Amino acid sequence: MTRFLVTGVSGLLGLNFAMAVGGKKNQVTGVANTTPLTWVDFKCLQAELTEPETIEKLIEDEKPEIIVHCAAIANMEACEANPKLATEVNAILPGRIAAAARKHDIQMIQISTDAVFDGSKGNYTENDTPNPLSVYARTKWEGENAVLEVFPQALVTRVNFYGWSVAGNRSLAEFFVNAFSAGKNVKGFTDVFFCPMMVLDLAEMLEEAGHKNLQGLYHLVGAQPMSKYDFGLAIARKFGFDERLIAPASVADGGLTAARSPNLSLDTGKIVKALGHELPDFERGLDKFHAQYRHGFPEYIRSLA
Ligand SMILES: NC(=O)c1ccc[n+]([C@@H]2O[C@H](COP(=O)([O-])OP(=O)(O)OC[C@H]3O[C@@H](n4cnc5c(N)ncnc54)[C@H](OP(=O)(O)O)[C@@H]3O)[C@@H](O)[C@H]2O)c1
Numbered sequence: 001m002t003r004f005l006v007t008g009v010s011g012l013l014g015l016n017f018a019m020a021v022g023g024k025k026n027q028v029t030g031v032a033n034t035t036p037l038t039w040v041d042f043k044c045l046q047a048e049l050t051e052p053e054t055i056e057k058l059i060e061d062e063k064p065e066i067i068v069h070c071a072a073i074a075n076m077e078a079c080e081a082n083p084k085l086a087t088e089v090n091a092i093l094p095g096r097i098a099a100a101a102r103k104h105d106i107q108m109i110q111i112s113t114d115a116v117f118d119g120s121k122g123n124y125t126e127n128d129t130p131n132p133l134s135v136y137a138r139t140k141w142e143g144e145n146a147v148l149e150v151f152p153q154a155l156v157t158r159v160n161f162y163g164w165s166v167a168g169n170r171s172l173a174e175f176f177v178n179a180f181s182a183g184k185n186v187k188g189f190t191d192v193f194f195c196p197m198m199v200l201d202l203a204e205m206l207e208e209a210g211h212k213n214l215q216g217l218y219h220l221v222g223a224q225p226m227s228k229y230d231f232g233l234a235i236a237r238k239f240g241f242d243e244r245l246i247a248p249a250s251v252a253d254g255g256l257t258a259a260r261s262p263n264l265s266l267d268t269g270k271i272v273k274a275l276g277h278e279l280p281d282f283e284r285g286l287d288k289f290h291a292q293y294r295h296g297f298p299e300y301i302r303s304l305a
Helices: 012-021 054-062 076-081 083-103 135-150 172-181 199-211 228-239 269-275 282-294 297-302
Strands: 003-007 027-032 043-046 066-069 107-113 155-159 186-189 216-220 246-249
Touching: 003 012, 003 054, 012 027, 012 199, 027 054, 054 083, 066 083, 066 199, 076 083, 076 135, 083 107, 083 135, 107 135, 107 199, 135 155, 135 216, 155 199, 172 186, 172 228, 186 228, 199 216, 199 269, 199 282, 216 269, 228 246, 228 282, 282 297
Parallel strands: 003 027, 003 066, 027 043, 066 107, 107 155, 155 216, 186 246
Antiparallel strands: none
């Protein structure tokens, strides 16, 4: 039984992580901000984490053994629109949480992103130097550095994941399912590569990494690189949607304001070695995503807010 404090618990990763590790297994306190949760089987609080005193008070009241810091401004276009807020939440806040975690001898897992790289080569290792292309990517990289500067024993994971969210639209996979089920045509980028991991698999890997007390920087993404088009196609096939609804396209025609890195495949050799086993298989993760859909999980998770 471990006491977890999970920030960003109303978000895609935070809620799925809290639900996966909570229940009878561990004691979980989740912190939401503007989206209160009901009917969850863990304690859920609401707090503005950038306010002074909030973190100290949470630590004092909840006495966590591991802080999993998922809260962020994770929408790339929102970061472009409000770089000051993105800096405050993504770059400065993680360092403040790390300092508090160090002071109270608490383990911290900082959630970062594959997007810190410019994507010019792919297969990046932890030794490659990031070159962020967007406000989101820059502020997340600054957040990583802030954490490791004050608390080198913290665990910083660069992730990429998909799953079902309270908002119903937080992951690319949800975007595809929403569009396909409404019979809408979408574009799938053939020139943007990434390594998606099902959020339940990520939750399991993060819990294991926490229990193994991994420290420093690790790449923790899906085992299989693919284009966003191929990801959409895999979803259409798994769910039995009409494959003709997804058309191959270039990201240049996507009308996005924040620059996207073309190849965000990451080398996961370091974490595979540290965990002592391979990372979860893409097809099995997609099976879980589909099984949740068949059992009405998307409606259920949306009902929690
Ligand atoms: N989604 C992806 O594919 C992806 C990929 C790579 C890395 N990541 C990283 O993974 C982490 C989780 O992402 P996500 O997609 O789960 O994010 P999300 O769904 O957008 O959720 C963000 C969470 O942060 C909370 N939050 C934001 N500002 C806050 C503040 N000032 N005080 C307290 N809470 C605050 C939000 O609370 P309210 O909603 O209650 O206001 C929400 O719970 C982030 O660090 C993100 O950068 C995400």
